[in-house]
Amino acid sequence: MRFTVTTWNINSVRLRIDSVLRFLDAAKPDVLCLQETKCPDDAFPLKALRGSGYENVAFAGQKGYNGVAILSRFPLITRCVMPFCERADARHISAVLGPEAGKAAGIALHDFYVPAGGDIPDRTLNPKFAHKLDFLAELRAWGGKRVAGPAILVGDLNVAPLEHDVWSHKQLLDVVSHTPVETEALETLRGEADWIDTARLLTPEPEKIYTWWSYRSPDWQAANKGRRLDHAWVSPDLKDTVRKVEVFRDARGWEKPSDHAPVTLTLEL
Known part of the structure; x- marks a missing residue:
């Protein structure tokens, strides 16, 4: 059974609902996980998304920022939202695929x-950076305690962990998202919980992989100064099922785009 899950920081699901529907029509993933929906729950465009064939939707949002959502062709059970750093920030949502999903059933x-x-990459000068490091520390603690069984972790993790996950390792070492304290934190939490980085499983370094290109670049395609901020990890029991990880770069060039491109993981279950 071929199973696909896409992760995409959409940077406002209401502003870019046409892009979401366009992508769903073009790529038809089994599951689409969104981040930065920037939408309170009572304004989430549920009708439009269900109309595109994704009847099973779980979301957690707030006005103006953050927000996560899962859209699925398969039933979703045991939905959960975890708070981090004692904040109800809508930065996590999870669900388990129901039995109607066939071989994919039971995957978290x-x-x-x-x-x-x-x-500013200094926790003493920048509360936002301190929050990020604290969030990664709590994610590390959670990752080591997660329930055993098949699992997929996706999202905008806002860290480009490896040398060739950025356009210039040397120039970005003191830039937030690629500083050593962040990259070491992400790789440590991933390794301790035995998560498999599927993109690098299939495409080892030194090949470059980017999923994000800044709005600040007047010609992002020509400059190609990207970073790999969006990730798809699997638990060890799914490692042998990984077949493809594809960055849908075209979406970055659509009208009023997100600065992130969709990333689709394909498993053969």
Whole structure:
């Protein structure tokens, strides 16, 4: 059974609902996990998304920022939202695929939006950076305690952990998202919980992989100064099922785009 799950920081689901529907029509993933929906629950565009064939939707949002959602062709059971850093920030949502999903049944899906961390990589000078590091520390503690069984973790983790996950390792070492304290934190929490980084499983370094290109670039395609901030991890029992990880770069060039591109993981279950 071919199973696909896409992660996409949409940067406002209402502003970019046409792009979401366009992507769903073009790519038809089994599951789409969104981050930064920037939408309170009572304004979430549920009708439009269900009309596109995704009847099973779980979401957690708030006005103006953050927000996560899971859209699925399969039933979703045991939905959960975890708070981090004692904040109800709508930065995590999870669900388990129901038995009607066939071979995919029982897989736990986790959708995360890790804090960006502001511009100054110093926790004493920048509360946003301190929050990011604290969030990663709590994610590390959770990752080591997660329930055994098949699981997928996706989302905008806001860290480009490896040298070739950024356009210039040397120039970005003191830039938030690629500083050593962040990259070490992310790789440590991933390794301790035995999560498999599927993109690098299939495409090892030194090949470059980017999922995000800044709005600040006047010609993002020509400059191609990207970072790999969006990730798809699987538990060890799913490692042998990983077949493809694809960055849908075209979406970055659509009208009024998100600065992130969708990333689709394909498993053969």
